[in-house]
Amino acid sequence: MPTTEFAISNKTYNVSIDGCPEFSSGIENVLSNEDTDIVFHQPWYNKGYASIDFLTNDEFSFLKEGLTASVKKIVEEELNISPEGFTLETYHHFVKSSEDHFKIVRKTRDLFSADFNFPIEEMKPKFEKILGFELTDVDPKLGEKLHIIVRINRPKSNDFNPPHKDIYEEVDKNNYIPPFVNLWIPIAGVTENSSLPMVPCSHKLKESEILRTFDGGVVEGNKYRVRMIKEWGGSKTLERAEVKDGQVLFFSSHLIHGLAVNEEEDLTRVALEFRLFKV
Ligand SMILES: [Fe+2]
Numbered sequence: 001m002p003t004t005e006f007a008i009s010n011k012t013y014n015v016s017i018d019g020c021p022e023f024s025s026g027i028e029n030v031l032s033n034e035d036t037d038i039v040f041h042q043p044w045y046n047k048g049y050a051s052i053d054f055l056t057n058d059e060f061s062f063l064k065e066g067l068t069a070s071v072k073k074i075v076e077e078e079l080n081i082s083p084e085g086f087t088l089e090t091y092h093h094f095v096k097s098s099e100d101h102f103k104i105v106r107k108t109r110d111l112f113s114a115d116f117n118f119p120i121e122e123m124k125p126k127f128e129k130i131l132g133f134e135l136t137d138v139d140p141k142l143g144e145k146l147h148i149i150v151r152i153n154r155p156k157s158n159d160f161n162p163p164h165k166d167i168y169e170e171v172d173k174n175n176y177i178p179p180f181v182n183l184w185i186p187i188a189g190v191t192e193n194s195s196l197p198m199v200p201c202s203h204k205l206k207e208s209e210i211l212r213t214f215d216g217g218v219v220e221g222n223k224y225r226v227r228m229i230k231e232w233g234g235s236k237t238l239e240r241a242e243v244k245d246g247q248v249l250f251f252s253s254h255l256i257h258g259l260a261v262n263e264e265e266d267l268t269r270v271a272l273e274f275r276l277f278k279v
Contacts, residue, residue, distance in 0.1 A: 004230055006163065006259055007237040008197045013261065015162075019218040023230050026207030031167070032254035036177040037203065038278040039252050042131065048203045049251035051243040054126045060246045064088070064187055067150065067270070071108060078103045088188035091268035092154040101154060108150045127248070127276060131181070134279035141178065148274040150187075153194070153262040155269075162219045163199070163238065163258040164226035166275070172214050172227070177253075180275040184241075184249040189267035196249065196260050196271070197238035203254035209233045210256075229256055 001018045034040045044050035055063065072086045075094055083094045095101050128135050137146045153159045170176045184196055202210075210232050217228025230236070238259060243249040251257065253275070262269045 005236060008259065008261070009192075009239055011263070013259065015259075016220050017218060017228070017230075018221070019223075020228060021213040021215045021217070023211050023213055023228075025209065025211050028206055028208045030204055030206050031171070031177065032203040032252060036179075037252055037254055038133070038179050039131070039181055039250070042250075044250075045252070046204075047200045048255040049198055049200070049241060049249060051241065051247045051249050052130055053246060054123070054130065054248045055246040057246065067187055071104070071150075071152070071270075074104055074107045078107060088152075088270045089267050091152060091270070092266075095154075098157070101152075101157075101159070105152060108152060109147075124276070127183070131250075135181075135276040136279050137274070137276055139178070140277055141176070146275055148272055151269075151271050151273050153260065153269040155194075155262050155264045155267060157262065158220045158222065160260040160262075161224045161226055161258050162217045162228035163197075163232075163256055164217070164224075164229055165203075165256055166226075166253045168212070168227040169225065178277070180253050180277045182251045182253055182255075183272075183274055183276060184243070184251070185272040186243050186245060186247070186249075187270040187272060189262070189264060189269040190243060190245075190271060191264060191267070192240055192242070193263040194260075194267065194269040195240040195243060196257060198241050198251065199232055199235075199238050199256035202232050202256035203252045205233050226258070229258075232256055 001016055003014050003016050006013045039045055068088050072083055075083050079100055086094060095104055124135055139146060167177050170178050212229040213227045217224045241249050
């Protein structure tokens, strides 16, 4: 069975890529530049990502309490249990099988349109102040409001997608680079063993140095829409982003990231994931 190896901070992972489309490299150009990457003028552009304070302790607690209550309610309703003492970090003690987890994830995908009131409108000015330009959560091409995704990853599970760049789908399908920045906000269980793996400076590699699929990916038997990247500049190594409670991890939409295995023994990881477009 075909496999490939990656490394995250000295630990190697051998993953099955059985059923994965063919890998090849692209053009002799770097796709990220002043016109195609809205974070080009940020002080952290060279590395491609940065963790920046944006919530006070009280604001963070409020956000976490709200999410905990929403997820708890879904667990109650979907699994017909009363989860006494439920916390996001101990989610896997209540949701024990993958089958049950998928029932929950189906609902948490739509958490924001349903009953969770994430004050994105209140937070947007904070992100605008940090980046120095106006932002919108409406995709300028589709005219649709973007979803905020609540990612719940159980310890040691394979609920993670392959290394990828967020821009590739539009690049491949429409030869278009959407003008957005990625945001990743830790809520629970984000540590040096579970944080999002990144490839620093990978947005500055030529496409000819990146070996990837051009139509989705299959990892460990799971199918993903994102194009899977197998190798970058001769490397297969990622490093976990350092990001604390109350911070937001900003990263270029051109940056390679993913393979977010939760290596904690007994902590579920919960993070918010979304994109904002430059107005
Ligand atoms: Fe992504």
